Amino acid sequence: MSTNTREIAASPADVWKVLADGWLYPLWVVGASRMREVDDHWPQVGARLHHSVGSWPLLVDDETEVVESLPHELLEVRAKAWPGGEAGVTLRLEPLDGGARTRVTIEEDAKTGPGRLVPKPLRDLPLAWRNVETLRRLAFVVEGRQAP
Template identity: 35%
Template structure:
């Protein structure tokens, strides 16, 4: 099981603003391309994002379903990449001083990713999470909030 955390110098509500914006999913989720929201209003439980995941021409169609949504502190997702299988991804956001501590916990559920889950695969997940959390931190800290975008100004 891959569990990582990162400190973000913004309040949990600001972090949640990015997590709850389906249009920004590809900005922090490593390998995600062409995101399209389906089945509801992200991140309500049952909402699905459809996307291509991969590198260059090596892509696979995938989707992510929201399984649990408790703003601004918990978001649990099930990410599926077709025949490769699916994984549970739990994200928690907690106040930490003037900022937030984000924890990401991922483990395979079904398919090849579950059958082939080994220590080396877990190491790869750790590296992916390190990059993904760094990207999420950068998007949250340097990005504009929804209110800022509506007002047309930068934070």
């Protein structure tokens, strides 16, 4: 499993507001290019984001489903990107500095499909690179909302 962390200059509640707004997903998730629909009960367990991955004209319509959700603490999803397969992604929020900052940890690994056949060290490297950028974008969105 690939694991990355980043500290964000905002409270876990403020980070959660971005995670809980499914329409913002393509702003911070590397590879997601557009939203088609967000279930009304996102980010509750079973809710789905209906999105597209890739770049035009090579877009694949797919979805991401919530597996576990603890507001301000944890969001676990199963991201689908067929024909590539499915990935398990967990975001953990840890308050720092009395809740003024948040350590966000993202863990990701292939769960099904052809991606699972790639040896772990070879699939961890691109996931790590991707998720450094994903956390960077998440920080920009969250911290940008904090700016006066």
